[in-house]
Amino acid sequence: xxxxxxxxxxxxxxxxxxxxxxxxxxxxxxxxxxxxxxxxxxxxxxxxxxxxxxxxxxxxxxxxxxxxxxxxxxxxxxxxxxxxxxxxxxxxxxxxxxxxxxxxxxxxxxxxxxxxxxxxxxxxxxxxxxxxxxxxxxxxxxxxxxxxxxxxxxxxxxxxxxxxxxxxxxxxx
Amino acid sequence: xxxxxxxxxxxxxxxxxxxxxxxxxxxxxxxxxxxxxxxxxxxxxxxxxxxxxxxxxxxxxxxxxxxxxxxxxxxxxxxxxxxxxxxxxxxxxxxxxxxxxxxxxx
Numbered sequence: 193x194x195x196x197x198x199x200x201x202x203x204x205x206x207x208x209x210x211x212x213x214x215x216x217x218x219x220x221x222x223x224x225x226x227x228x229x230x231x232x233x234x235x236x237x238x239x240x241x242x243x244x245x246x247x248x249x250x251x252x253x254x255x256x257x258x259x260x261x262x263x264x265x266x267x268x269x270x271x272x273x274x275x276x277x278x279x280x281x282x283x284x285x286x287x288x289x290x291x292x293x294x295x296x297x298x299x300x301x302x303x304x305x306x307x308x309x310x311x312x313x314x315x316x317x318x319x320x321x322x323x324x325x326x327x328x329x330x331x332x333x334x335x336x337x338x339x340x341x342x343x344x345x346x347x348x349x350x351x352x353x354x355x356x357x358x359x360x361x362x363x364x365x
Numbered sequence: 366x367x368x369x370x371x372x373x374x375x376x377x378x379x380x381x382x383x384x385x386x387x388x389x390x391x392x393x394x395x396x397x398x399x400x401x402x403x404x405x406x407x408x409x410x411x412x413x414x415x416x417x418x419x420x421x422x423x424x425x426x427x428x429x430x431x432x433x434x435x436x437x438x439x440x441x442x443x444x445x446x447x448x449x450x451x452x453x454x455x456x457x458x459x460x461x462x463x464x465x466x467x468x469x470x471x
Contacts, residue, residue: 206392206393206426206435207392207435208392208424208426208435208437209437209438209439210421210424210437210439211421211439211443212368212421315424317426331438332438332442341442343439344438344439344441344442345442347439347442348439348442348443348446351443352446360446
């Protein structure tokens, strides 16, 4: 590997996503950490969070994804820091595909900041060091080739759900 | 100005689109890296980055003494979900289905 490629790897391991949502920080926190909400946006499965350092995290496959052969547990990881409703740091591994799962755990940080006027700013930083295959999925770059829209799609759905109470339906309406 | 207005305004300038393309190619850059081989003063580049940041298309993070710029694609996704899909999805789907069928036969 040349030095240029090494530098590129270093600079591209973190992905940062930010969205402004008309909702309280508490609601945004719940939308991330409780199944009641996670079943209604993104990949539509429940989550199991033990919200303390060292606690277990699992994201479960929705019934629909299971019909397509997804494993019961889609993602797993460990909670590193939980400061409701402001900050959640955890490890995160996608189990759906063996090649991606083999890349191991990545580090995910949610920062939830009230902006005044009933607006909350959610910033998701995903450090994908050593996980180039996963980085393509989370970046939404495989959309339309069997992949979904990654974080931009998940966060767009989260915003729609919290602001309208409706699940975002794209395309097949 | 609404959020959508800010994004459309930010995207309406070729230099700002170029800055986004450069971040897409390699994310997490400093101002110094971004201004290199641009025919523009440092101040000019800063001004453009500020517009992109106000539109939410660029997010900055501190890393030690450096300020790194990250491309945030979420506002473009929101516009896609809000506008583009509504008007184009059915036609585009029909065309991509046709393309797939024709190519399968070939």
